[in-house]
Amino acid sequence: MSEVVLETRDLVKYFPLTRGILFKSKYGDVKAVDGINLQLHRGETLGVVGESGCGKSTLAKLLVGLEKPTSGSIVVRGQDHARLSGEEMRRARRNIQLVMQDPYTSLNPRMTVGDIVSEPFQIHPDVAPKGETRKRVHELLELVGLNPDHINRYPHQFSGGQRQRIGIARALALKPEIILCDEPVSALDVSIQAQVMNLLEELQNELGLSYIFIAHDLSVVRHIADRVAVMYLGKVVEIGSDIQIYDHPTHPYTQALLSAVPVPDPTLRGHRDQIVLQGDVPSPANPPSGCRFRTRCWKAQEICTTTEPPLQPWPKSVHPSACHFAEERDVIHATH
Amino acid sequence: MASTTEIQTRLDPSIPGTDPHAALLAVEDLRVEFRTRIGVAKAINGVSFEVNSGETLAILGESGCGKSVTAQAIMGIIDSPPGFVTGGRIKYRGVDLLKRSKEERRQIRGNKIAMIFQDALSALNPVFTVSFQLTELFRKHRGMTRADGKKRAIELLDLVKIPAARQRVNDFPHQFSGGMRQRVMIAMSLALDPELLIADEPTTALDVTVQAQIMALLRDLQRERNMGLILITHDMGVVADVADRINVMYAGRIVEKAPVYDIYAKPSHPYTKALLESIPRVDLKGQQLNVIKGLPPSLVRIPAGCAFSPRCRFVQDVCKADPPPPLYDVKPGITSACHFWEEVRGDE
Numbered sequence: 001m002s003e004v005v006l007e008t009r010d011l012v013k014y015f016p017l018t019r020g021i022l023f024k025s026k027y028g029d030v031k032a033v034d035g036i037n038l039q040l041h042r043g044e045t046l047g048v049v050g051e052s053g054c055g056k057s058t059l060a061k062l063l064v065g066l067e068k069p070t071s072g073s074i075v076v077r078g079q080d081h082a083r084l085s086g087e088e089m090r091r092a093r094r095n096i097q098l099v100m101q102d103p104y105t106s107l108n109p110r111m112t113v114g115d116i117v118s119e120p121f122q123i124h125p126d127v128a129p130k131g132e133t134r135k136r137v138h139e140l141l142e143l144v145g146l147n148p149d150h151i152n153r154y155p156h157q158f159s160g161g162q163r164q165r166i167g168i169a170r171a172l173a174l175k176p177e178i179i180l181c182d183e184p185v186s187a188l189d190v191s192i193q194a195q196v197m198n199l200l201e202e203l204q205n206e207l208g209l210s211y212i213f214i215a216h217d218l219s220v221v222r223h224i225a226d227r228v229a230v231m232y233l234g235k236v237v238e239i240g241s242d243i244q245i246y247d248h249p250t251h252p253y254t255q256a257l258l259s260a261v262p263v264p265d266p267t268l269r270g271h272r273d274q275i276v277l278q279g280d281v282p283s284p285a286n287p288p289s290g291c292r293f294r295t296r297c298w299k300a301q302e303i304c305t306t307t308e309p310p311l312q313p314w315p316k317s318v319h320p321s322a323c324h325f326a327e328e329r330d331v332i333h334a335t336h
Numbered sequence: 337m338a339s340t341t342e343i344q345t346r347l348d349p350s351i352p353g354t355d356p357h358a359a360l361l362a363v364e365d366l367r368v369e370f371r372t373r374i375g376v377a378k379a380i381n382g383v384s385f386e387v388n389s390g391e392t393l394a395i396l397g398e399s400g401c402g403k404s405v406t407a408q409a410i411m412g413i414i415d416s417p418p419g420f421v422t423g424g425r426i427k428y429r430g431v432d433l434l435k436r437s438k439e440e441r442r443q444i445r446g447n448k449i450a451m452i453f454q455d456a457l458s459a460l461n462p463v464f465t466v467s468f469q470l471t472e473l474f475r476k477h478r479g480m481t482r483a484d485g486k487k488r489a490i491e492l493l494d495l496v497k498i499p500a501a502r503q504r505v506n507d508f509p510h511q512f513s514g515g516m517r518q519r520v521m522i523a524m525s526l527a528l529d530p531e532l533l534i535a536d537e538p539t540t541a542l543d544v545t546v547q548a549q550i551m552a553l554l555r556d557l558q559r560e561r562n563m564g565l566i567l568i569t570h571d572m573g574v575v576a577d578v579a580d581r582i583n584v585m586y587a588g589r590i591v592e593k594a595p596v597y598d599i600y601a602k603p604s605h606p607y608t609k610a611l612l613e614s615i616p617r618v619d620l621k622g623q624q625l626n627v628i629k630g631l632p633p634s635l636v637r638i639p640a641g642c643a644f645s646p647r648c649r650f651v652q653d654v655c656k657a658d659p660p661p662p663l664y665d666v667k668p669g670i671t672s673a674c675h676f677w678e679e680v681r682g683d684e
Contacts (some may be wrong), residue, residue, distance in 0.1 A: 051543035054515075063601075159631050189398040190570060191628040194614040197629055204673045217545060221624065223616035242621065260548035262573030266596045269577060276552055277545045279499075280513045332619040 005177055005210050006040040006063070006096070011072035013058050017285060018214070030285045032058040034234035035072070037311075038221040040178065045204065047225030047242070049218055053281050055234040056214045060182045062100045063212065065089055076178070082331055097171035103163035103294065107155040113166055114151040117141065120173040127174050140169040146201060161192035173201070180212045185220060197224055205249035218261045222246050230254045233284055233292040236311055240319030247333075250317035250326040253293045259331035273331045291323070298324045345522050351431060351444060358430030359386045360564045361410065361449070361532055366424035368402070371417060371636075375634040379405045381588040382424070389531060390562040394579035394596070396569060400632055402588040403568045407534045410566075411451050412441045424646060430530075446477060450525035454537035456517035460509040466493075466520050467505040473527045492523040496553060514620050515546035519553070526557065532564040539574065551578060572615055581669075584608050587643035590663065594670040604672035606648045606680050642674070650676045 014029035016218060033055045040046050050056050061067040063074060074081040076095060076296055082094055085305060100106035109117055114137055121133045128136045138148040144165040155163055171179055180274050181200065185193040201224065203209060221242075228245040230238045230253065238251040251254050256275040263272070277296050282288055290308050294300040301324075309324045317326035368380040380402045387393045395403045408414045409424055412433065414574055426433045428448060433441060437499060452532055453459040461469055471485035471491060473617040480488070486505070493501035518538060524532060535554065539547040555578055558565050569575060575596065583600050584592040584607065592605035603609040613626035630647045633639055639646055645655040655661070663671040666681070674680055 091420070134607060144421060161631070189632075190572070190611060191398060191614055192631075194616075194625040194627045198625060217546065219616040219618040222618050222621065223623070246618065246621070256545060258618065260544040262547075262551075262571065262577045263617060263619055264572040264576045264600065264612065264615055265617075266576040266579075266600050274548070276548050280546070 002042040002044070003285075004039050005042050005076065007040075007075045008036055008038045009073045009075065011059070011074065012070045013055075013062055013063060013067060014070045017151060021123045022032075028285050030181070031234050031287060032288075033062060033069075036231075036234075036236055037181040038229060038236070038239075040210050040212060042177070042210055043204070043208050044226045045213050045224055047221035047228040048214045048231060049216065049221050050227060050231035051216060051257075051281060053233075053284065054231040055218075055284070056231055057182060059231075060098070060180055060212075060214055061182055064096050065093055090099065094127070094174045095176050096178045096180060097174065098175040099164070099167050099171045099179060099181045102187050103155075103160055103167055104187070106167055106237065107163060107235060109155055112152050112154055113141070113146075113158075116155070116166060117169045119175060120170065124174055136173070137169075140172055143172065143203070144169045156309050159192070160188050161195055163300075164188060164196050168196075168199065168203070171205075175207075176209070178210045178212065179294070180214070182214045183216065184213075184215060186215065190324045193220070198308065218246075219260060233281065233287050235322065237291060237293065237323070238319070238321045239311070247330060248318075248328045249331065250321040250328050251293075251323045252312070252325075253300050254321075255329050255331050256296075260333070263332065272333075273329070289303075293323075299323075301325075339421065350442065351428070351448065353431050354428070355430035357489065358427065359565075360389050361387045361405070361431065362425075362427040362430075363410065365426070366426065367422045368405050368419060370419045372636075373518065376527055379419070379635055381587050381638075382407065383585070383588070383590055384424075385583055385590065385593070387532065387564040389564050390544065390558070392565045392567060392580045394567045394569060394575040394582045395585060396572065396575055396582055398570055398632060399584035400587075400635065401585040402635075403585050404536055405564065406585075407451060407536050407568055409535070410534060413445075414586060439520040443627055446473065446525075446530065447528045448530055449531035449532045450528070452518075452521050452525050452533065452535040452538045454540050455478055456514070456521045456541075457509060459521060460524075461516065462509055465506050465508055466512075470505075470520075470524060470527060472677065473524065478576045479559055487658060488527070489523075492527055493520070494518070495526070495557075498523075510658070514542055515549060518542060518546075518550050522550075522553065522557070526561075530563065532566070533558070534568070536564045536568045537570070538567075539570070542570070553647040554578075563639045572611065584611075587638050588635060589643065589660070589673065591640060591644065591673045592671065593663070594666075594672075598667075598670055602681050604666045604670055604677045604681050605644075606650050606676075607644045609646075609680055610649075650674070650675070650679055 012035055016026045016033055017028040018024040018026050048056050069082045097100050099228040117137045117140055118133045121128045141148045146165050146331050156218050185196050229236045232253050238254045256277045259273055259275040279296050288295050290306050291304040294304040303324055309322045311320045311322040314326040364384050367381055370377040375446045397403045409421055467486055467489050470489035474480040474485035476487050490501050490505050498504055498519050539550050579596045581595050583590045586607050592608050610628045628647055633643055641657045642655045644658050645651045661673045661675050662671050666672050667675055
């Protein structure tokens, strides 16, 4: 496999819960991200899936340096981003750029497209010489399939899909190696989704980018990702190649998640293995002891309450899965 | 003080002039426009369909195609101005709702036709408890006392499988999770035992595992009560799971009507075909996504002829000229608003 461009080691982010206004006292933590080890290789797309509240957006913020981790490290090009400060961090950020979910709020409505896409050059003046920024912006707009003549238009004059292209152009401006896409297509209509996903794939092939693709839509992630990590309550519960995760899932949560995804094929109605989970995700401020999924799991036994299953291969799971009883079960294809 | 007869009509949910043998709901040539500063947006341009008891009709389309406006027109909750119903009929058991008074329509809303909205947090009132909001329904529509109403409210929360209903009924909407909130909405819509339920993107804001719970609940309740269900959504996966028949909408028109199995096996309109080819599937790897070029048209400037023609790969000159293609009969139960439906289907 190609070289590792980004690695997280025991990455942890707790948000303190405080009481009082003047004399704040801490009475707990929201364990948003609780010990995550990931590796991202050059040119690959790592999908991160999970339901709301599982910590995927906090993970994204940590990776781009918008939040400081409580502990653990984020290593990019041998540098630990968690330990960098000021000027060093500013330079390092150049290498990881972010495409955000909502193209309606992530672009400043008072700036023209040209201003938005060239702003990174003002913050990092050494990337492109002053006289060349306009030319670079033209190139970037062309690269993402927008008409460079629209450089003086404002975001509201574009459709959702086009706005997301503007966001992608901005992310590409500093020639990053890694692009973090946080739900990049979930705000878009289906016919527009495919356009943006195809664009992301083309750009990856052309520029050799590595993507971390965070999404709740498992069909979208299957389409674009080479490897997939499944998160639940701040932890990765299963990680593997897309075929391992989608066709041979071994963690009960992954199986439940996949079985809940509706497949656009009415002939499969009633022929799929449907696991309907009971209840909601527990609060990350007070996660269950042992395995965090045990409160909703149909396989849970005594050991699950006492011992947290490590994320590792098991006798019946080739790829790492955090379950004492990890065992393959195909849930997305017709079973009978 | 209201007079006795007024209270009588308010408590009696039967609507004069209804024919029990007529279709549960029949929409005929409905037209809605929004008169805005930038021009008249023609949101619905002649939409007709029927729903019967025990049946699930899905209205499928992308944002701006008019699917939610259709629901609002049926319920009579379009903001006016700027929105106006400019033509057509909406018949509940043969009675044209558009000809009825505000008070009569209010009787039908909730009692006969109820609606579930996409975003339960903004559809519920944040400053009242769930108990108050549910009880209010029974007090206003059924003349129940507070205590009786509350008893019914708890029963309803039990019905939609909210655990510890007796305690939770006193909570405020923000104290519920997204899925539980949607259950409260469903409870509210079922409170007066409607014959027709309109669900406008009921699970779009929810996670997949919760979505599966809610759809299963809706399906069970519909079967138990033999309700008609209109499911408005853009999600072709959800539709494949629950719908009996599908109406595909584009730019304020229905472009294809077909039973669910037929539409997925063999779409008869280029838009439906392109949509089906552009969605990624969780059970397939490495499929090619077919992109639909361009954007849906602005409703202020809908193209002449077929509104989909600028994005269509089957387009010919006849498509670009008015009048737009009518709904051709393809097979019994299947209609398509495309001059070239035979080519689209690839029938021999």
